[in-house]
Amino acid sequence: MKTRSIKIGFVGAVSALALSTGMAFAGEVVWWTPNFNEARARELVAKFQETHPDITVNLQVTTTDGLPQRVLTALQSGAAPDIIDVQHGWVNGYAQNNLVIPLDDVLQDREDYVPAALDYVTLNDQLWGMPYRIESLAVIYNKGHFAEAGLDPEAPPQTWDELIAAAEALTQSGRSGFAITGGGEVGNTIFRSMPFMWMNGGGIISEDGTQVLVNSPETVAAVEFYTNFYKNGLSPSSTLENDGTANRRLFIAETVSMYQAGQFDVNSIKTENPNIDIGVMTIPHPEGKDTAAVLGGWSFVIPADAKNPDEAKILLGFLAEAENQGYLTDTFPARVSAMDMERFDDPILQVYKQMLPFGRPAPAHPNWVQISQAYFDGIQRILLGDEDVQTAMDGAAAEIEALL
Amino acid sequence: MAPPPKSKPCSKPFLPVSGCLKRSRSPFLLRPVNVMHRKSTGYLFVLPALLVLGLLIAYPIAYTGLLSVTDNQGNYVGLENFRTILAARATPTAFFNTLWWVAGSIIFQVILGVLTAILLNQNFRGRAIVRSVTLIPWVVPGIVAATTWAWMLHTEFGIINYMLTAPGIIDEPVGWLTNGSTVMPVMIAINVWKMFPFVAIMVLAGLQSIPNDLYEAARIDGASFWEEVWYVMLPQVRPVIIAVTLLLVIWALNHITIIYAITRGGPANRTLITPIQIFRTAFESVQFNQAAALSVMFFAVAITVVFIYIRTTAANAGASK
Numbered sequence: 001m002k003t004r005s006i007k008i009g010f011v012g013a014v015s016a017l018a019l020s021t022g023m024a025f026a027g028e029v030v031w032w033t034p035n036f037n038e039a040r041a042r043e044l045v046a047k048f049q050e051t052h053p054d055i056t057v058n059l060q061v062t063t064t065d066g067l068p069q070r071v072l073t074a075l076q077s078g079a080a081p082d083i084i085d086v087q088h089g090w091v092n093g094y095a096q097n098n099l100v101i102p103l104d105d106v107l108q109d110r111e112d113y114v115p116a117a118l119d120y121v122t123l124n125d126q127l128w129g130m131p132y133r134i135e136s137l138a139v140i141y142n143k144g145h146f147a148e149a150g151l152d153p154e155a156p157p158q159t160w161d162e163l164i165a166a167a168e169a170l171t172q173s174g175r176s177g178f179a180i181t182g183g184g185e186v187g188n189t190i191f192r193s194m195p196f197m198w199m200n201g202g203g204i205i206s207e208d209g210t211q212v213l214v215n216s217p218e219t220v221a222a223v224e225f226y227t228n229f230y231k232n233g234l235s236p237s238s239t240l241e242n243d244g245t246a247n248r249r250l251f252i253a254e255t256v257s258m259y260q261a262g263q264f265d266v267n268s269i270k271t272e273n274p275n276i277d278i279g280v281m282t283i284p285h286p287e288g289k290d291t292a293a294v295l296g297g298w299s300f301v302i303p304a305d306a307k308n309p310d311e312a313k314i315l316l317g318f319l320a321e322a323e324n325q326g327y328l329t330d331t332f333p334a335r336v337s338a339m340d341m342e343r344f345d346d347p348i349l350q351v352y353k354q355m356l357p358f359g360r361p362a363p364a365h366p367n368w369v370q371i372s373q374a375y376f377d378g379i380q381r382i383l384l385g386d387e388d389v390q391t392a393m394d395g396a397a398a399e400i401e402a403l404l
Numbered sequence: 405m406a407p408p409p410k411s412k413p414c415s416k417p418f419l420p421v422s423g424c425l426k427r428s429r430s431p432f433l434l435r436p437v438n439v440m441h442r443k444s445t446g447y448l449f450v451l452p453a454l455l456v457l458g459l460l461i462a463y464p465i466a467y468t469g470l471l472s473v474t475d476n477q478g479n480y481v482g483l484e485n486f487r488t489i490l491a492a493r494a495t496p497t498a499f500f501n502t503l504w505w506v507a508g509s510i511i512f513q514v515i516l517g518v519l520t521a522i523l524l525n526q527n528f529r530g531r532a533i534v535r536s537v538t539l540i541p542w543v544v545p546g547i548v549a550a551t552t553w554a555w556m557l558h559t560e561f562g563i564i565n566y567m568l569t570a571p572g573i574i575d576e577p578v579g580w581l582t583n584g585s586t587v588m589p590v591m592i593a594i595n596v597w598k599m600f601p602f603v604a605i606m607v608l609a610g611l612q613s614i615p616n617d618l619y620e621a622a623r624i625d626g627a628s629f630w631e632e633v634w635y636v637m638l639p640q641v642r643p644v645i646i647a648v649t650l651l652l653v654i655w656a657l658n659h660i661t662i663i664y665a666i667t668r669g670g671p672a673n674r675t676l677i678t679p680i681q682i683f684r685t686a687f688e689s690v691q692f693n694q695a696a697a698l699s700v701m702f703f704a705v706a707i708t709v710v711f712i713y714i715r716t717t718a719a720n721a722g723a724s725k
Binding site: 236 | 488491492493494558559560561576577579581582583584667670671672673674684688689690691
């Protein structure tokens with residue numbers, strides 16, 4: 001009897017303690033946002049508090065380096081913030097493990113959102129994240145090099161054949177026409193080569209994650225197209241050690257004339273080598289087919305363990321307003337109506353804007369890391385000259401088959 | 405502010421309640437000699453250390469063993485994880501790369517280290533400076549060294565290719581890290597560069613403890629310098645070389661930093677060694693059970709190698725005396 005009452009007392013004390021830490025933050029919304037958002041997020045918070053004086057927003061700044069691990073730890077620890085900014089691709093994993101809550105009641109104007117962004121964060125017909133920022137790659141090129149090679153800088157290549165022809169013309173006097181990636185983090189090469197497969201009707205795995213497509217004729221043709229830039233000497237000899245950043249450095253050094261990059265690269269090229277006349281083109285596609293790109297960007301999630309999910313939803317509703325979303329994003333907003341804002345009118349951004357409707361979500365599969373690694377190893381075997389394209393992709397397919 | 409707790413006399417002196425000062429005479433105090441001689445007392449004193457060792461070594465090893473035979477839900481799956489990881493295309497590649505990496509590293513580390521030690525054991529001007537400079541590769545943090553080498557070896561920007569192409573020694577820059585046949589030798593060279601000072605300093609210490617009489621005796625017999633090296637120095641530092649080699653083998657088997665920082669095991673797994681495969685499986689693919697299975701097998705192989713090495717070298721050392 002006595003021990004029992006002691007036990008009850010103990011449990012009571014612990015729960016009182018737990019309750020007190022929860023109580024201390026009543027009405028407070030803790031929002032984790034990456035450092036590149038900080039200044040604009042603070043402005044929005046100030047604006048929000050004018051109309052919602054009863055809710056305090058505690059903004060905490062994160063860094064992208066190591067963020068996936070940090071978010072996952074927070075989500076599993078039971079001591080999570082109320083709102084977290086995460087990349088679209090991570091949301092699916094959180095949703096599968098019920099680490100975040102559905103946001104269907106917060107996101108009102110679905111039809112105003114870019115569909116691919118919503119697809120990313122949808123699982124079992126429920127929305128598990130609220131996309132606010134989207135972006136894709138395009139091809140950046142050096143207009144000066146085009147003119148020197150006798151190409152029209154204002155009429156960049158549209159199709160695969162035209163891209164190859166342009167790259168051949170540009171590859172002269174120590175320059176490489178079109179730089180592909182073949183090294184660094186796996187993601188660099190996935191983001192740059194997968195769209196070519198999609199344009200051609202292929203892919204690494206099918207959208208529902210049940211079929212291996214990596215050795216289908218469409219995919220093999222796309223991989224051959226991609227890797228031939230290196231095999232035929234149109235991509236730098238350092239391709240196997242180059243990631244997106246290395247290609248940007250080579251472009252800035254004017255030894256590369258075209259490469260795939262996001263819109264951030266435009267600014268760093270402008271600062272580091274103002275002499276380059278930068279052009280941007282949509283990613284060339286096979287004759288008679290559409291272009292494609294991997295859609296990237298950021299969403300908000302509310303953790304299942306959030307202390308104040310109701311207040312968090314009020315803040316998300318505010319951030320989802322077109323005007324605020326357009327203000328917060330570093331690249332483009334997920335809402336089509338926010339895209340009309342003046343800041344997205346910069347002519348150099350227009351091509352990036354045109355790419356967005358062709359953006360697709362990367363496949364969401366629990367073993368995606370290993371699947372993409374198996375594919376990437378295959379790409380490197382081709383670039384090294386160990387295997388031809390079909391053999392390498394057959395090898396990758398066998399490995400991926402075991403992972404599905 | 406609550407007053408600090410005082411040790412108060414016990415109301416019931418024979419009840420072992422913590423927080424009160426016992427007035428009863430401890431039986432220990434009456435017979436101190438017996439207590440100190442009792443075996444259990446000794447165990448009591450090493451208990452804290454044993455607990456720490458147990459927590460830090462035995463528990464992780466046991467837990468790895470447990471992980472290797474369960475799935476990520478904790479269900480027992482027998483040898484399933486072993487089968488999966490052995491079937492992976494990268495596993496045999498990584499195994500042979502590891503052999504190549506360990507053998508290549510050890511041979512050159514030991515040879516270069518011993519030669520350096522013999523050189524540094526000679527009398528010449530500025531010896532102290534040369535000795536200190538030799539240590540630099542070893543004291544540079546691994547990640548710093550690896551990143552610097554990666555830059556130096558880059559095909560386009562690297563200073564090594566620049567130094568070779570500028571005076572016309574070679575026409576085309578060499579893709580040191582992208583050419584399938586150069587990348588592993590380059591990794592081994594970096595590892596040799598990083599670790600040979602350690603061998604040198606250990607062997608040098610051994611050389612300095614050789615009594616001068618041995619050299620005098622050898623010289624009286626008309627030994628040349630190389631005969632001195634072969635018949636005096638090497639036999640005398642043999643135990644040092646054996647111990648150092650063992651350490652080098654263990655370190656090479658465990659190695660991650662240099663290769664991971666430079667190539668991550670690429671291109672196309674040319675530099676993938678088993679420790680990196682374990683790391684990638686666990687922390688990039690989040691397949692802890694398969695990584696544990698691979699660790700268990702790797703542990704078995706490593707312990708066998710070390711065991712055979714100790715047995716043969718110990719036997720040889722006994723025979724030569």
